[in-house]
Amino acid sequence: MNRSRFDFAVGLFVAIGLLAMAFMALKVGNLAGFDSGTGYVIEARFDNIGGLKVRAPVKSAGVVVGRVESIGLDAETYEARVLLRVYPNYRFSKDTIASILTSGLLGEQYVGLESGGDPVYLAAGDRLGKTQSAMILEKLISQFLFSKAAETPAKAQ
Amino acid sequence: MRASFVQLISALGHFFTSRIDRLGLAARFAGALLVSLSIALGRLPLMFREVYFSGVRSLSIVAVSGLFVGMVLAVQGYEVLQRYGSAESLGVIVALSLVRELGPVVTALLFAGRASSAVTAEIGLMRATEQLAAMDMMAVDPMSRVVAPRFLAAIFSMPFLAAIFSTAGVIGAWIIGVKLIGIDDGAFWSQMQANVDVRIDVLNGLLKSIVFGTAVGLISVFEGYFAAPTAEGIATATTRTVVISSLSVLLLDLLLTVMMFRGLS
Numbered sequence: 001m002n003r004s005r006f007d008f009a010v011g012l013f014v015a016i017g018l019l020a021m022a023f024m025a026l027k028v029g030n031l032a033g034f035d036s037g038t039g040y041v042i043e044a045r046f047d048n049i050g051g052l053k054v055r056a057p058v059k060s061a062g063v064v065v066g067r068v069e070s071i072g073l074d075a076e077t078y079e080a081r082v083l084l085r086v087y088p089n090y091r092f093s094k095d096t097i098a099s100i101l102t103s104g105l106l107g108e109q110y111v112g113l114e115s116g117g118d119p120v121y122l123a124a125g126d127r128l129g130k131t132q133s134a135m136i137l138e139k140l141i142s143q144f145l146f147s148k149a150a151e152t153p154a155k156a157q
Numbered sequence: 158m159r160a161s162f163v164q165l166i167s168a169l170g171h172f173f174t175s176r177i178d179r180l181g182l183a184a185r186f187a188g189a190l191l192v193s194l195s196i197a198l199g200r201l202p203l204m205f206r207e208v209y210f211s212g213v214r215s216l217s218i219v220a221v222s223g224l225f226v227g228m229v230l231a232v233q234g235y236e237v238l239q240r241y242g243s244a245e246s247l248g249v250i251v252a253l254s255l256v257r258e259l260g261p262v263v264t265a266l267l268f269a270g271r272a273s274s275a276v277t278a279e280i281g282l283m284r285a286t287e288q289l290a291a292m293d294m295m296a297v298d299p300m301s302r303v304v305a306p307r308f309l310a311a312i313f314s315m316p317f318l319a320a321i322f323s324t325a326g327v328i329g330a331w332i333i334g335v336k337l338i339g340i341d342d343g344a345f346w347s348q349m350q351a352n353v354d355v356r357i358d359v360l361n362g363l364l365k366s367i368v369f370g371t372a373v374g375l376i377s378v379f380e381g382y383f384a385a386p387t388a389e390g391i392a393t394a395t396t397r398t399v400v401i402s403s404l405s406v407l408l409l410d411l412l413l414t415v416m417m418f419r420g421l422s
Contacts, residue, residue, distance in 0.1 A: 010205045013213040017317025020324035030350035
């Protein structure tokens with residue numbers, strides 16, 4: 001076999017390999033969503049974040065508008081300090097409410113943003129005033145049980 | 158009684174010293190190989206010739222294996238996932254297992270069996286028929302002319318083969334999951350894209366395959382270069398290549414996985 005046929009076969013091999021890599025980057029992974037570093041970061045504080053994880057989506061009206069950048073605990077107030085990176089093409093008003101929601105009954109948790117009516121927009125580094133913590137199933141159940149327990153003696157009288 | 162005790166202890170000692178000796182030989186060989194790489198990199202056509210024999214000729218077995226592994230993963234994954242009502246996550250499970258683990262590892266195992274054993278036999282026979290000695294006589298360095306191109310070809314081919322394996326696997330899972338079982342096409346891909354990270358999963362997988370390529374390539378040329386110049390010696394050397402390559406790929410995979418994916422979520 002002469003040189004040019006080796007070159008052709010190897011070239012074809014490399015081309016197929018590169019195509020497979022492109023397939024993995026674009027179709028299997030999502031290179032388009034891999035844009036950490038762009039956009040601006042806003043801060044939100046929650047009493048309880050439940051099972052929220054770094055890189056969880058930030059959604060508004062169900063549309064992904066950013067990602068959770070980092071999660072930490074404020075040592076003074078014992079609140080969870082969540083940094084949200086919002087894509088640069090979205091703007092939210094100053095009185096936006098952030099809440100931690102769950103997709104489906106047992107799905108992953110995400111941060112939902114609900115824009116308010118303030119004409120001033122959030123800028124990088126701003127802190128969200130109003131937040132709503134994650135729904136903790138155990139707390140809900142115990143609340144339910146306590147309210148049931150409180151009801152029963154009233155009925156017995 | 159006493160003599161046999163001494164024999165036992167020295168047999169134990171020999172067991173370890175011979176292995177350490179071999180390891181030292183391999184390390185010195187790797188050092189010499191590293192020196193000859195600079196010359197070999199200046200003559201890339203030699204490497205591409207070996208890429209043809211090792212990489213291109215392994216293409217079909219890797220692609221077909223990937224397809225079947227993906228299909229099996231889809232069938233088994235669906236069986237479990239549908240019990241929890243989350244059959245749409247099939248794409249995620251298949252893609253993550255392929256891209257992170259099965260792609261690089263199974264490709265390296267197949268490569269060790271399909272290509273590296275042939276490289277060992279080839280170099281071993283060159284040694285046995287004194288072709289290497291003849292090259293040396295002609296002032297042609299067999300390290301940079303014969304050994305280094307084959308070593309480089311393994312490193313060069315492995316990431317492409319692993320990518321092809323994973324891609325074929327995902328397509329196989331898609332055929333089973335979407336076309337035959339009837340999972341929603343959009344959910345299959347969107348869940349996969351939402352959960353497979355290009356940097357953490359895809360790039361780390363390719364990095365793994367480059368490390369495996371280095372290990373498998375080094376073992377195959379080393380075993381061939383130091384094969385006993387007899388028919389039996391070459392047979393032993395090819396067997397050792399496959400066994401040692403497979404074991405070191407699996408061991409390296411554990412180490413790399415711990416380094417790459419521990420502490421993630």
